[in-house]
Amino acid sequence: MADQTYRLELKNITKSFPGVLAVQDVTLSAYPGEILALAGENGAGKSTLMNILSGAFTADAGMILLDGQEVKISSPRRAQELGIAMIHQELALIPQMTVAQNIFLGREPLFAAGTLVNTKIMQTEAQRILNQLGLDFAVTALISDLSIAQRQMVEIAKAISIKSRVIILDEPTSALTERESGKLFGLMRSLREQGVTLIYISHRMEEIFDLSDRLAVMRDGQLVGVAATKELNVNSVVQMMVGRELKEFFPKAETQRGEVALEVHHLRSGTHLKDATFTLFKGEIVGLAGLVGSGRTEIARVLFGADQNEGGEIRVAGAVAHIHSPQEAIRLGIGLVTEDRKAQGLFLGQSVRSNASVSLFERLSRFGFLLYGQIDQWMRGAIQQLNIRTANLEQRVGSLSGGNQQKVVIARWLALNPKILILDEPTRGIDVSSKAEIYNLMSELAAKGMAILMISSELPEILGVSDRILVMREGRLMAEFSRAEATQDRIMQAATGQLLNAGGNS
Template identity: 50%
Template sequence: MSELLVMEGISKSFSGVTVLDNVQFSLRQGEVHALMGENGAGKSTLMKILAGIYSKDAGSVRIAGSESAATSPKIAQQLGVAIIHQELNMIPDLSVRENMFLGRELKWGHTGFLNRTQMRAEAENYLKQLGMDLNPEGLVGELSVGQQQMVEIAKALSMNARILVLDEPTAALTKREIEKLFQIIEALKAQGVGMIYISHRMEEIFQISDRITVLRDGRYIGTREAKDTTLDELVQMMVGREIKERFPQVEREIGEELLRVEGLVQEGKLYDINLSVKAGEILGIAGLMGAGRSELAKALFGVEKYQQGKIFIKGQDVNLRNPKEAIKAGLALITEDRKGEGLVPDLSVRENLTLPNLRALSSFGFISHRLEGDFVKESIAKLKVKVHSSEQEVRSLSGGNQQKVVIGKWLATRPKVLILDEPTRGVDIGAKREIYDLMNQLVQTGAAIIMISSELPEVLGMSDRILVMHEGRITGEFSRENATQERIMVAATGGKNHG
């Protein structure tokens, strides 16, 4: 296979801080090459240089044998480079056709009039190549995340992309959508398209990739043939140390019931939900996208109203009408959408950490800078947040470090019950281990955790008990000993299955 892309000696610094140091990467025609590394390893910066978003300080980039001068995203597109970002760049109020041809609309000859007929026909053609039967005039906002992703890929094909970068492409997809995506990747390989695949889901990496390159702390560590390497070798390359247990277990005592839910109903979303969780226990909640897991979390935390049912905290009937009352009652929620709901991106790390804790850091209504400084310093050290300064904008941190800030600010409230919605989504394996350690530390103090996760190995590895949801109902309950991936999937697709 011929080389589509060769990047050599790539270096990049921001404000005197080296982000990439003499990095190399290559991509062959018809290949899936996985790019791996912890959050902050430099993967995104390297891809932004390829896409013309950043300029490199040193090194060379050759596309199809020619030196690339991608000084802007538009020039990179002309060179055949397309990126499908983790957060999709679709405009929901525009149609599929309008999104696909945005900024490069087809005209009637030399007139200024749009040739909607040709754009519609081309949009239909590229969607059909991907096996998608979508109406080009339908609004993108009405499509599922998986369908929107297919529209992005169709758009890339319509631009004759030879190099396709897929950044965490399965993070928000259902199992069926993931299978469809992998079929399309195989079809694109057969057409000679080269793909750079970025994901923290190790099982996927081995399933879909031909080669794997690892970066660590902005440096090139090595490249391996996927068939010739192992999970343990990759982990050691990524973190620089051996992680012996993916899902660490600690001794803890299961105590009194802290939270009980009886007959919870939320019109059109949740139906007759009954659950309980005890001190020292991790209750996992599994299910497919749309099962109602996040809706349940928000109902428990007072974000969304419910019409029927009761919630008891330590045996006391409570009516949680808003998050303020939930926090006061001893609940904390780490939401699935850390950027949209978990953080205030324009504020600093310090401000985000202290937001739910201002009362504890204040005296007579005024924030104590000494207390705040000590608290922030201690939190950053405990959480192992990689940050240049506590005054750094939280948006500038890597995904894993942003997630640690979200977790840290709620841990400081000392909750009785912590609800974690997709706590390790988009987080590297080293940061995952650190989050699991934090969870274990919390339950050892006698708190309880409700963990919602789409990653079955995580649910099986960390939970004491597992509930499974399907279309707003609980369809399965399993102990750690009786739970298997197969049993959970039966319940997640609507089959009654109790262990």
């Protein structure tokens, strides 16, 4: 590749924010027709670097060359004109508008300058792009009716429609199922064939190794290494990311299975959860696998009293429980770390203290007055135990990194010392060392006798952490595997209801 010319060259890029040197003297290049993976812990500077490239931030120093020409990327609009598109973690589509409208947002073809939008041309053109990408949804479909994966495809279609030479994807698979991710990767590979440069930020090692040609690793704002992906392995990459060796990524301590903590018979709720029967024992971690929409989250919501139980029996420690509200669930010793921590878990504008200790307010107050001394004492312990990185207790939780935000939510439940802890996608979108810390913690809690139900779409995580694995399909609990029996193929087979080929054409 050495004689090939670069599509993109970043030279000595530096960017600081008040108090933080976010990106420090980074020099990085990318070829046309390659997938360059960018890895690093949260806060390592990946997103800042990519935001500079896409015009959201301006670098303090350094230069950017595109096809050998120096360019000044002063705004997202300028980046667009130059053919640089960034697809953010939080998608920027308008749900109430159609696929075609979103693709051409702000650049709608008009009948004549300053007149009405020519919907026909817009739709034909959008259809041409969808065909080129092999996407099968209608250009007239509303974004709100599409799945997260399909929305991501629309973002990519949008990037293609502006003739992007460089497409940056920021953790595109964090909300996708394996099958959807597979489709996205297919699309990325075909874009690579067409000569597009793809820069791909991800926390998922498997995907990085599966997909990328080269891998760049950042740590503390600096580039710590770039190499052809096939010359690297997971351990060396993780070591580069964290700057030290992680003891063990999935620390699975042998635990003693205790008494029955929870029994569920024929649980049913709404249209997504049709029939689930299972038992949870003290001291074990049970993984709940299945595709998105298979009813996993609904099980958690019913058990926690957030959705109505429409038939079916719940027994907590042997006694029949009627759970109509989260308060009742909490009283029974059930905690829930929700799937979407920003929408359902956190109070983003409030302090770390309020966010973590809200569950203790009942207990640590007298005549309604909060006992801040005791709350802060507990907070210090929790921050230490969970290794939460925060400037102080007053810091707004919204300004913490994803991993630290998740630890704050977990701290909230640990405060109550629940008998049953349900974690829905506990490591989605968080960095590797936070992940490892959360796995460690789950293992410790189980060893102390807590019953843990973990919902996850990441099979390596399910396999690495669980003592037992339950698999949902279309609202029904279809299979149960012991840790020894479980394999990726068996779980996928149960989750999709299809026999997989050796290649796994899911």
